[in-house]
Amino acid sequence: VEDHARALVEILQNGMVGRTYNVGGNAERSNLDVVQEVCAVLDEIRPRQKGGRYADLIEFVTDRPGHDYRYAIDNSRIVSELNWKPLESFSSGIRKTVTWYVDQQSNWIKTVLAGKGDEARRGLGAT
Template sequence: ALDCVFHEGDPGETYNIGGCNEWRNIDIVRYLCRELDKELNRSGADSCEKLITFVKDRPGHDMRYAIDAGKIKNALNWTPRHTFEEGLAKTVRWYLEHKDWISNITSGTYRDYYKHQYC
């Protein structure tokens, strides 16, 4: 999508990029838990969904996020290559396969690298 906007979009225009579907936040969390359970062979009491803890909502809490991607579809003829579910599943697998990357981010190594390179 970004490549399409860069090469085909009009300078100064804004394009929302999305999959033209709408999910409640809790449904995305539950879907991610199911994908993790599948990848990690977990079920029942070991299910990731058991880790969900509900807290009091903050004022103005967003129950969902909706994106109207009609402009990029109509103006640039762009549509997602994957469904939202496929994209989430691929993202979960990527993170599980790149634990070293996660470790670098959470350990502070990335922050130090970023400061050295860009500050």
């Protein structure tokens, strides 16, 4: 999150009007790789009460049409034109994100269960 915020500030201050800048960390991963990394972090910071690994809970389902296998960003323009680069690695960013969700668990779970989880994201006001 911090890397993206820094990139937005850099673009606002120094970017060319009308130019598109992709923000990414050169950390292409498959969706399964991302899920496995999230599981590994959870194994460390919040081990399962019944033992075992979180990755053992992964179930594979039939892909939907148009399924994305991975997400890849070409950030060469922001790097070359604005000299921006991420400070976080993929692993450190995932660790911070998972830790935040674990630490804030009671807050965000209540919001989601109350059906109020996406109003702000959709531009419909704060929850």
